Amino acid sequence: MKLFGAPQIPLDDIVSLEKNTPNLIVYAIPVMAFFTLLEVGHSWYEKRNLYRTKESIGSTLVGLGNVLINFLIKGLLIYGSVWIYNLLPWRMELNWWMLIPCYILFDLCSYWSHRISHENRFFWATHIVHH
Structure with missing residues (x-):
C-alpha cells in the first residue's frame, strides 16, 4: 500500500x-x-x-x-x-482509515473553537445567540 x-x-x-x-x-x-x-x-x-x-x-x-x-x-x-x-x-x-484521524482532528478543532467562543468576549458576543 x-x-x-x-x-x-x-x-x-x-x-x-x-x-x-x-x-x-x-x-x-x-x-x-x-x-x-x-x-x-x-x-x-x-x-x-x-x-x-x-x-x-x-x-x-x-x-x-x-x-x-x-x-x-x-x-x-x-x-x-x-x-x-x-x-x-x-x-x-484517501483510505478508509484516514477518516479516523481526520474525525479526531475535526472534533478537536470543533471543541477548541467552541471553548474559545465561551472564553473570549469578542467570540462570546456572536456565540451567545446559540445559548
Whole structure:
C-alpha cells in the first residue's frame, strides 16, 4: 500500500463536481415560501397578528446574506484546500482509515473553537445567540 505520492487533483474535476451537485437552496425556497404563506393564512384566519412583515423581510435578507457568505466560503475552502493539497509534496491517498484521524482532528478543532467562543468576549458576543 502506497502512503505518499497521491496524484494532484485537477481543478477541472472540482468544477465538474460542483456543476453536478444539486443546489439544495433551490429546493428549500419553495418549502420556505409555502410555510410563510401558511403562517400568513393562519394569522389571517385566526384574526391574530401572528405574521410580521418587517420580521419576514429581515429574515429573508439574513438568509440571502447567509447564502452569499456560504457561497464565498465554499469557494475559498474547496478551491483553497485543493490548491494547498496540490502544492504538498507528500500528498496522501484517501483510505478508509484516514477518516479516523481526520474525525479526531475535526472534533478537536470543533471543541477548541467552541471553548474559545465561551472564553473570549469578542467570540462570546456572536456565540451567545446559540445559548
